[in-house]
Amino acid sequence: MNKSSILLVVLLVIGAFGTFIIDTTQREPFDKVQPCDLIDIIAQTNKFVTTDELARKIMSDDPTLTIIDLRSKTEYDKYSLSGAINIPLENLSEEKYEDVLNQDVRTVIFYSNSSDLAVKAWMLTSRLTYKNIFILQGGLNRWVETILKPKPPKETALRTEFEMYSFRRAASSYFGGGSTVGETTIKKKVALPIKRKKKSAAGGGCD
């Protein structure tokens, strides 16, 4: 009784370790980040930018800024932030976008109508261990409320709020003015790399 029970316990312990080891060796290649770690990453990293910060970045012509529009193509065509690249959320993991998203130096900012799609996209890219990616908090809806149509603060408000308001009014005239006019020319430039066919050299002259 005693001997056999000890033997059993030992066997079970070995078995338990065995399953553990097998488990870890069977990791799928796509899991760069494990679920447990992902929660820690989400809880610990700073992942949001406010609309004011983004407006400041665009206005100061920050060369390291990449803005990604996660909505569908039709919504993107109607309106997008200046310089934004359209990557619909369904296509996020496609290979052609990897160069844009997976880098160290640039600041990538995701936005959609609110933060919903951006939050999901952020989660997927952090599973792929991409760095320097941020979510525009509140998305385009808050962009309209704070930047394009800022509301004046109450008269009793703090001075900082008035300063914020005057910044937003300046931003409003910056982003309101002309961006619909310049839109088409911008979009052409933003299009993803297209392999162009070689133009045949213009013939001519005498042979």
Add this chain to the structure above:
Amino acid sequence: MKKYFIILIISIVAFTSCTKEQRRFKLTVEEASKQASEQAYVISPQLLADILYSGSELSSYKFIDLRNPSKFENGHIEGAINIPFRTMNKNNNCKTFISQDRVNIIYGESTEQAIFAGFFLQQLGIKNYFIILGNYDFIKNNIIEHYNIYSAQYNPEIAQYDYAKIVSETSGARNYSAKSKKPSSAVTFKRKKKAAAGGGCD
């Protein structure tokens, strides 16, 4: 003797099943991104109000509050349990999310936090949950205290403005297109060299 054996096996299986569930994503990144734009796991405000008001179905649902304990103590949905977001991956909390006997309804400090939690569970392949859009204050003011016509349509992802129209409205007189600055720097272009135009006589 046999009893010990059975108990041991059960405990080991129970232990590993929970950690296993936590250790691996069921969906690959591609699959997850395809499913991401669906809002299948969002509870509609109507259903939420039904559950809260009638109380009869309450036994088949469990509310989970993802906020910090201090905020939880200041007020929460009746019957909710508190699992702060950063402790979601702890072992005994994962059992709560996996258990099939009740449908979990998850809400947090913000819509973003609820979506983080919900999308996380979706990627793990867990199915018996809903998330509530809107933070606790929104739920309290617009659903628990007085349910109004706007509560039913709450969905932050829907565009609330006609963006292009607003831009043209606010544009005023300054209609220069100087803002078409070079965003092209974002993408590297691989252009093939153009062959020099031929011509002339040699």
